[in-house]
Every structure is written in structure tokens, then in C-alpha cells.
Amino acid sequence: MGIDDMTRKAQQFLGDEKVQNALKSEKAEDVSDRILDGVAGAVNRVTGEKHTDKVEKARAEADKRVGNE
Incomplete structure (x- = not known):
């Protein structure tokens, strides 16, 4: 698996609604x-x-990206 394949799979994973x-x-x-x-x-x-x-x-900027607060 190449880097492009891994990148595409990671993007698909992160784009999943669940x-x-x-x-x-x-x-x-x-x-x-x-x-x-x-x-x-x-x-x-x-x-x-x-x-x-x-x-x-x-730290505050990163915290905005993950979680619910």
C-alpha cells in the first residue's frame, strides 16, 4: 500500500459520519x-x-478540533 492509498483511506475514515x-x-x-x-x-x-x-x-486551538467543547 502506497502513501497515496493510506492518505485516501485515512481521509475516508475521518470523513465517516460515525x-x-x-x-x-x-x-x-x-x-x-x-x-x-x-x-x-x-x-x-x-x-x-x-x-x-x-x-x-x-493547546486551546487543538482542543477546539476534538471533543465537544
Whole structure:
């Protein structure tokens, strides 16, 4: 399977109504919040918290894309 095939299958998967509904669920919101909090915390530790404003802005933008809040 080539990269084009994988890309097409991923787009089809993400375009499915059931998948979209799952991504907008409360469970997805809870999971994504935990993951985003962990990633933001790790980035802040690695950067010595020099870019916390940018990290929080990126975290907030990502959070808008997954879950229901």
C-alpha cells in the first residue's frame, strides 16, 4: 500500500459520519483534554516554560478540533 492509498483511506475514515460523531463525543473530549494537558506540560518543561503563552494558545486551538467543547 502506497502513501497515496493510506492518505485516501485515512481521509475516508475521518470523513465517516460515525467517526465524526465519535470525535465530537464527551469521551473524546475527556481523552483529548488529558493528552493535550500532558503534551503542553511536557513542552513547557522542555522549554523551561519560556513559551507558555504560545503553548497554551496551541493547546486551546487543538482542543477546539476534538471533543465537544
